[in-house]
Structure formats: C-alpha cells, structure tokens
Amino acid sequence: MRVIATAGHVDHGKSTLIHALTGTHPDRLAEERRRGLTIDLGFAWTDLPSGERLAFVDVPGHERFVPTMLAGVGPVPAVLFVVAADEGWKPQSAEHLAAVDALGVRHGLLVITRCDMADPGPATARARERIRSSTLGSVEAVAVSARTGAGLADLRTALDRLAARLPDGNADSPVRLWIDRSFTVRGSGLVVTGTLGAGRIRRGDTLVASRSGSPVRVRALHTLGEETALVRATARVAVNLRGLDKELTGRGDALLTPGSFLPCLTCDVRVHGGTPAGELPRTAVAHIGSAAVPVRVRPLGPEIIRLTFPAPLPLRIGDRAVLRDPGLRRVLAGLTVLDPQPPELRRRGSAARRAAELGDARGGPDEASELRRRLLVTRGELTAMGIAVRTAPVVGDWLADPAHWVTLRARLAELVAAYLTEQPTEDGIPVEAARRRLGLPAVSLVEALVRPPLCVRRGRVTSGPAAQPAPVADAVRRLTAELDGRPFAAPHAQRLAELGFGRRELATAVRHGTVLRLAEHVVLLPDAPRLAADRLSGLGQPFTVGAASRALDTSRRVTVPLLEHCDGQGITRLLPDKRRRCAPRSRPAAVTAPHPACTDLEETVASEDGKAERP
Known part of the structure; x- marks a missing residue:
C-alpha cells in the first residue's frame, strides 16, 4: 500500500477528485456535505492499474483549517497538489506549498482540475513554476475534469508512476503511529487511526500511548476497510485499543513501541526556509506528525534554535516539522530535528557554543558525529534517537567517542599518579573519587578505563604491584623492633x-x-x-x-x-x-x-x- 495526501486551495476540487478516483466521498461529516467544504481529514482508497493499492488522506483547503491539513500531510510521504484551471494559483495554494516544503516532502503530482471550464495551460505553467522552487522540485502535471471524467485514466497512470517512486516503509523499525482521529465504536471501544510510516503492528501487541505513557493492547486492526492480523508500513490503519480512555488521547498523540523512544521536552533544530532564526517570535506553534503544540523559541545561532514543549513528544533525529504563527496564519519556517536530547545551557556563551557544535549537523542519523558530540552515551539512548548503532560498547551499554576514550584513559593515569603523590599512605585513588573527578556517569566506566600498569584493588585504582608505601613500611619495622622479645x-x-x-x-x-x-x-x-x-x-x-x-x-x-x-x-x-x-x-x-x-x-x-x- 502507498499513502498520499491532497493539498491545495479551498474549493479547488480535492474531495471531488478523490471521489471520482475511488468512488468514495472522503467528507465524513454531515456539515461538510451540507456546506460542500472539507473541515476534517477524510480517507479513501483505490486500486491502481498496476494493482498497487493507494490510500488518500484528503485535507481541508480553507485557511482556518491549516492545522488540520498539517496533521494529515505530516506523516505522509507524498502529496497530490490540486490547482483549479479556472482560478489558478491562490493564497492557500501558496501556504499549502510552504507547509509541504517545510515538511521536506519530495514526492508529488500536480493535478489541474476543472479543465472542462478553462484552459489548463496557464494554471499548469504558473503552478509548476511555484512548485519547482520547493522540495517537490519538477513535478509531473495532469489535467483532469472530475465532472466529465477527462484525464482520469491518465491521472491513474501518473499515480502509478508516483507510487513506484515512493520509498518503502521500514517494517523492522519501531512503531510510531501519529494519531489523526480517535472515536469509539459500540461493542468495541476506542479506535484510533493514522498513517503507519514505519514498523509493523500485530493484533495482541502492547504499545505505549505517548501522551499518557500508558501501555495499551491492540484488540483489532483494520486497513482499507478490512480486518487484518498484521499491518506493515507504509499503510493507513485503524487500531482498536484496550486500556486507554478516549479522553486521554486524540489527534497529536502517538502509539509507540515500548522503550524505543525517549520523551523530548526540549530539542535543538535547524531552521530552513521562511523566517531567519533570529527573527522568529518567542512563541509559536510547531506541527510535528499529527501534533500541533505551542512552543517557546530560543535562537542559538543563525540557523539553530531550541524549542521547549509543554509536554514530552516522541522525537528522533531527522524529524521534520513546521513552525507556524497562528495569529498571522502563516508558515514561519521548516524545522529539522538535530538533537531531541540536548544538554542544558547554563553558562554565558553556551548558546553560541552549542550552535557552533551543531553547525555541520543536517539531521542525518550519523553515529560517529553523535558520539563526537555526546562523548559518552548509552546504546539504548542512541537507538531511541533513531541511530543505527554499530560501535561496540566500552562496557555494559555505554558507547564512547574513541578519541575521548583515549583522553579519559590518559587523565585517569595522571589522576592516580597525582593522588599517590599527595596521599603516600594510600593504595590508590578510590574508584568513586576517580569517577567524580573524570565527570563520568558510572563507576563501571572507570573500571573499564583501567589498563596495565594500572589496576583495581580493594575499590581503588592504583599502579604496579601491591607495594607498601615507604612511611608505612618504616612504621612496621619500628613496631617489629618494639615487640622483639x-x-x-x-x-x-x-x-x-x-x-x-x-x-x-x-x-x-x-x-x-x-x-x-x-x-x-x-x-x-x-x-x-x-x-x-x-x-x-x-x-x-x-x-x-x-x-x-x-x-x-x-x-x-x-x-x-x-x-x-x-x-x-x-x-x-x-x-x-x-x-x-x-x-x-x-x-x-x-x-x-x-x-x-x-x-x-x-x-x-x-x-x-x-x-x-x-x-
């Protein structure tokens, strides 16, 4: 299965086009059908000529519902960008494109609707020119009329070509299902829906609800209207849950593989496109996955800012987000998560140093770079941030930057020598004291640093064989003489x-x-x-x-x-x-x-x- 979202100005025929392609009208609400206006997310699917199944997430085009549009597009890898031939490029076309660009969506198809009402040529030319400067680049364009059916066959063929280019979701990755709808079904209980971008979910699995931290059990799974025992990414999925109240979840929550994500309350991100980092407001709304959360913004450098969230989010390195000003109703910038577990900034100048440290980071899961930045980190933490770990631990679950580990070993030898000089009656420096002086998080790391001629004896790090210090040996000789006879x-x-x-x-x-x-x-x-x-x-x-x-x-x-x-x-x-x-x-x-x-x-x-x- 492939999943694609719509985008485009209000009343340009997105929902009508999906209806013509699938035979299912995506507008679910009575008010939507009465007003002819999409208000919430809609869903439908169809089989393409190749046999590939394609699911659509239909989003509202009205400016008041841009947060809903972002909730639908956020977890989806491709967009069907719709522009009406008789109206051409409009304000919400521009804002939707800005959102798509901010999210880094690279796969799409331009559809010019209502080609029976106007020449599609001018609208096509202008739309392709605008889209070309975004992450979508040069997109294929198809002109259609949902009313007459003209161009629908060509559109299906173009969708097949688009589906073939879409990346496969990694079914072996942990699950992070951003929830875009939640509702109850009589006799079944809570049901949530979302786009599964990675991982797999089985009936009977235990997942964790990000918002509450509660474990939940999967009672049943549905995809494209059919019950199934297993769903693999990428897919639209409805999950019937046990162990979670509807009041405790909803859009913006996420279902997670237990132990695979760290709660993120602050993160350092790179700003791209739109407003420069130094000119961003101190408060805004960040759209991540299906979530829309108020954030505090702290500039660290020309392109680096720190976001602070009101509640933890399950973020990973490389996640994309949109920063939006709800008052001005415009997209401020796109964001790429560089570090979902950043260090505290306490000293003067630490913000600038942090920006310089992240200067070459582009949001890719690079193990060597992360080790250089973090110096010491557990394998579990690095994996939870989205990095495939290949480095062998130095001890237990601890990973270390190789250069830093060599430096620590040299510093330990210096510590031992200095301690024995200062405390000639001691056998060596206590392991706990060495841990504190080296600033290490665990005693086991000190013991792992020990190499000959250093050794650990009776909880102390010392050098060479167990030799009695000279002052002590002299005292023992005097006592021996004292007790002679x-x-x-x-x-x-x-x-x-x-x-x-x-x-x-x-x-x-x-x-x-x-x-x-x-x-x-x-x-x-x-x-x-x-x-x-x-x-x-x-x-x-x-x-x-x-x-x-x-x-x-x-x-x-x-x-x-x-x-x-x-x-x-x-x-x-x-x-x-x-x-x-x-x-x-x-x-x-x-x-x-x-x-x-x-x-x-x-x-x-x-x-x-x-x-x-x-x-």
Missing part, C-alpha cells in the same frame, strides 16, 4: 603515633596484612595468634583470662581481644564457665591472607568428635 606487649595509642602509625598509616598496614589490629589501639604483628597458640597450649586446660595474660606476659587490654580473635580462628574455644581450652591441632596452623580490616589466622582444627572442620 615481648610479642604481646601492644603499644598504647601515643606510642603507636610515635612509631609512625597515624590513622592512615595504620589502615594501610592493616590492608597490606603487615600488622594485626585486634581492637582500637591494640596492634600486634601478624604472627601473634600462632605464637599465642604455642604458649597457651602449655597451660593447664582449661585456663582463665588471667592465666593467659601471665603466660603471654601482657595485660587484659591485649589478652581479651587476642583470645576473642583466637576463638574466631578455632585456636581456642570458649567454654560455658568463661574459661577456654586450646583446640587440638591435626597439623601446624597456617596463616591466611589478611582480611581488609585485620590480619586473621585460619587453621584447620579437629573437632571434639574427631571430624575436621574449618571455622
């Missing part, structure tokens, strides 16, 4: 500071496993539990805390946390009467890798029933 005589807080153990140094030594912190200000060497096991095993079993203190030659301040640590390691066992006994060992104790908070001793011990267990 009395391995359980843990220094008090002041002495620890004198030995070089500040808060940072002590934490670093604990992480490296070169000291064992049993409690606040109770610090021993890592082999203390093994030495304690040797001494305590020589006591009468079970033993008290006091007996253990005497055997270890230390105070209760050290003995209590040391015994609790030994309990946890299975070296000793706490009995109900608060005494302890050493657990029998099946083999020599082994020291485990240090815990981040302290260095633990882990032994395999035999249980009292003789079975081996690991505490």
